[in-house]
Every structure is written in C-alpha cells, then in structure tokens.
Amino acid sequence: MRATLQDEDYDLLRDYLASTAGLVFAEHRRDTLAAIVADRLAATGMADLRAYVASLGEPGGERERLLDAVTVQETQFFRNLPQMDALRSTVLPELARRTAGRRRPLTVWSAGCSTGEEAYTLAMLLIETYGRTSPPVRVIGTDVSASALRTAQHATYSGRTLAAVPPTTRERFFRPGPGRALVVGDDVRALVELRAHNLVTDPPPFGPGEVDLLVCRNVTIYFSRPTTRRLIGRFHDALGEDGYLLLGHSETLWQLSDAFTLLPVGDAFIYRKGAAAARTPRQAAAAGIALVTPRGARRRPRPARAVPRPATASLAPAPVSPHRAVAAPGLLDAARRALSAGDYADAARLAQAACAGEPLLAEAYVVLGHALSTMALDEAALDALRKAVYLEPGHGIAHFLLGGALARLGQHSLAAVSYRAAAATLPGTRPATVEAYLGGRAVADLVEVCERLARSSAELSAAEGPVSRGRSAS
Numbered sequence: 001m002r003a004t005l006q007d008e009d010y011d012l013l014r015d016y017l018a019s020t021a022g023l024v025f026a027e028h029r030r031d032t033l034a035a036i037v038a039d040r041l042a043a044t045g046m047a048d049l050r051a052y053v054a055s056l057g058e059p060g061g062e063r064e065r066l067l068d069a070v071t072v073q074e075t076q077f078f079r080n081l082p083q084m085d086a087l088r089s090t091v092l093p094e095l096a097r098r099t100a101g102r103r104r105p106l107t108v109w110s111a112g113c114s115t116g117e118e119a120y121t122l123a124m125l126l127i128e129t130y131g132r133t134s135p136p137v138r139v140i141g142t143d144v145s146a147s148a149l150r151t152a153q154h155a156t157y158s159g160r161t162l163a164a165v166p167p168t169t170r171e172r173f174f175r176p177g178p179g180r181a182l183v184v185g186d187d188v189r190a191l192v193e194l195r196a197h198n199l200v201t202d203p204p205p206f207g208p209g210e211v212d213l214l215v216c217r218n219v220t221i222y223f224s225r226p227t228t229r230r231l232i233g234r235f236h237d238a239l240g241e242d243g244y245l246l247l248g249h250s251e252t253l254w255q256l257s258d259a260f261t262l263l264p265v266g267d268a269f270i271y272r273k274g275a276a277a278a279r280t281p282r283q284a285a286a287a288g289i290a291l292v293t294p295r296g297a298r299r300r301p302r303p304a305r306a307v308p309r310p311a312t313a314s315l316a317p318a319p320v321s322p323h324r325a326v327a328a329p330g331l332l333d334a335a336r337r338a339l340s341a342g343d344y345a346d347a348a349r350l351a352q353a354a355c356a357g358e359p360l361l362a363e364a365y366v367v368l369g370h371a372l373s374t375m376a377l378d379e380a381a382l383d384a385l386r387k388a389v390y391l392e393p394g395h396g397i398a399h400f401l402l403g404g405a406l407a408r409l410g411q412h413s414l415a416a417v418s419y420r421a422a423a424a425t426l427p428g429t430r431p432a433t434v435e436a437y438l439g440g441r442a443v444a445d446l447v448e449v450c451e452r453l454a455r456s457s458a459e460l461s462a463a464e465g466p467v468s469r470g471r472s473a474s
C-alpha cells in the first residue's frame, strides 16, 4: 500500500528535517518522505508520527537512522572527471607552490564526504602531486551520516563506485579485499581523518583561514538557499586567503555570494576566495595565482548528421547577460545567425569559439548546446548546457534545452528536474532572450509545456525504477 502524509504530519517532518540538517523536502518529494517515514515507524513499532518526532531528541539512535534514510549518499571515486583534471593540472600544483615551506599542513576539507570515496580520491591526488612526505598534508572528511562514515572507516569498496578509477591508480592505491572488493591503501588512509559533523547545526571544525581547499559537492542541492548562503559564509571564514572551493556541477554561488571568484579551469569551474574585482593582475601574480586557460577551444563537435530543423531554431540575436563582459560579441551573434539559418555545424563552431573567448558567458554555451542537440549530439550538448545553467541558473531556456537533451538520452529523472527548473525560471528569464527562442509564442505556453514534460519524464523514470532514478549526473 502506498504511504501518504497528511498536511500536518508533512509540515512537522519537513520543519524537523530543515532545522536538524538543513534538508528541504519540497512538495514533489512528499511521497518519498512518506515512504521513508512509514518504514521508520514500522521499524520502531511506533504508530503516531508526533510521538515519533518528539522521541528523536538528541543526536544518535533513531535520529541518526532517520537522517541516514533521508539523505542521499550517492558518490564514487574520481567523481566528475573535469574537476579531477583541474585539481591535478592546476589547483594542487599551485597550492604546493603556495604552501611550500609552511609549517601548518596543507588542509583539504571534504564536507559531506558520504562513504569516503571523495576524501580518499583527494588523498590519492595529493600523493600523486606531492609524493608521500612533503609538504605535510591532511584531508578531513566530514558527514552527518554515521552509517556513511562507518563505511568510510572500513575503506573497502566494490562495484560501480570504482568505475572511474584508472587501472594504474587501482594498482598503486588499493589492495585486494574480500571477494572482488578493493581496500584503500594505508598510505592514503593515513592522510584522511573522518569526523561526524553537521554542516547546518555544528560549528565549523576548523579555525578561521585554516583550510586551503574545500570540496563540498552535491550536498547543498538538498538545502534551502538561506541555509546554503549561511554555509557559504562559514566556508568563506574557514578558507585561507585565495583558498579554493569546489562545488558540484549543478551548485553555484550565483546570487548567493560575491565573495568568491569563479575560474574556468579546463572543463571545470572552481571558486577562489576573494571577489574578482578586488584584485589587479599584478596582485594576482604576486599571490602566485596561476593563469587558467580554457581548453574547450580545442574540441570540435563531430560532423553533423542530417536532422530536421526544430521549431525553436528561429534565433534572433538576443542580449547577453548584463553582468558578463562580452569579449567575443561578434562570434556569438554570428553563431546565432548560423543557428537561425539552419547551419548547425557552423553555429556550433562559432559558439564554441565564443565560449573559448569568454568562458563565463552563459549565453554562448546555450547557443552551443542548442546547435549540438539539433545535430543529435546530445552528449556533447549536455556538457555545454550544464555549463550554461551553472553560470546562469535563472536561464529558463538553458534548463528547457537541457531537459530535452537528457530526455533524449533516456535520463528521465534528471530531465524532470530540468523541466521543473525551466518552468520555474522561464517567467523570470529576460524577455528578449525568451522571445528569441519562442518565435511569437507566449512564455506561459512554454511553462505549461515544461510542466507537462516534467510530469511525463517523472512518470517514465518511476516506470523504469531505481536504475534510471539513481543515475548520477556527474
């Protein structure tokens, strides 16, 4: 029988989870919450939800089990390869230069480390960069889930979580465990300290300025914006001067904090403590900050397949984000014209050049993603469109196009999320941008289409079961 939650019970639980762990359970996740709580009530033999919530009390015990059940612990080693490349090529070598000769250890915080893969991956990258001894380094992995931390302590893994580990890394940093499992090597484990810590209610586990690199990926997606804003403020305090902050691919500081600078590093985006305008190039050089060059320009889309021109291809030049300087406006306009004329390969080439010239310009990635998905190159389009929504989360058209690419790739659960985001953001998207894509239709019509597509994608995902729903976005 399907579990349900009456309004009062839902409000009670939602408020409890928001205040104890910052977790947001919006209306569309009400059924999920109902199913989890039904399980917990059955396991504890309690019939009344009010009495159950009142019994949760202090950390530990049933409270821990409820938090374990409501948090998503999906993770894997070397998750998000562009970020791993950015750490290897730029961030860690630069931190090595910056901290050379310093007595305090180079400190990396994996906040919301789940079952440990992220913290151990960081330790492996540190050993690759620095060798085993110098400079002194440490990785602190923290999480609110006690069961996730127990798995992390065990450091024994098998299956999908190891999929992205290169063979040489397996050989170098793991030893065989029971069955087909692999155990993280002692040299890696020696660098990692695991601690129970609630990012929302506990004081930061570091003094001001103690952290050099803070990795908090795929954690704030479950928090409200005010909770995330407060957390980012604490991260800012914990980071040292010019310290780095790595968020998940769908988490951005857009409209949350101006106290960090967004840097494109290869195919990843990384934040550095300090406002962009506050530093001159000379100051940056004095601080030892590496120049980061986008590598996207080297990539070329595969040749176009013949595809029908979509109804949304009538692109007139649209204004670009007012808060971004445009280094290559000619290229972007030319890309839009090529798209409107149906010259998709040209549009993609021009848009890619615009992205390379101005790597923080969301609109260039939107045009690139649009051109690529029109050529049925949805995998490549995903990359561009994810960057677009990362740089400008209020860009309704980018969410809409991303939803389409995901749906065509069979990633229905993620498509539903993107369509919902499109429906929510389209009314606030700059009118000229929307108009250019709509060719005369009303915004409200597209919002309705997005809501319908979100529902049907969610139904398809539910019909396919946990394989589709659990598919990771990065």
Ligand SMILES: C[S@@+](CC[C@H](N)C(=O)[O-])C[C@H]1O[C@@H](n2cnc3c(N)ncnc32)[C@H](O)[C@@H]1O
Pocket (backbone or CB within 6 Å): 020, 021, 022, 071, 072, 073, 074, 075, 076, 079, 111, 112, 113, 114, 115, 118, 142, 143, 144, 145, 148, 197, 198, 199, 200, 201, 216, 217, 218, 219, 222, 248
């Ligand atoms: C999806 S996992 C992300 C793991 C890893 N960072 C990654 O990206 O692969 C999210 C983690 O955040 C943790 N989390 C959720 N709320 C938290 C809180 N208030 N304090 C600390 N950790 C929290 C969950 O327990 C879970 O392990």
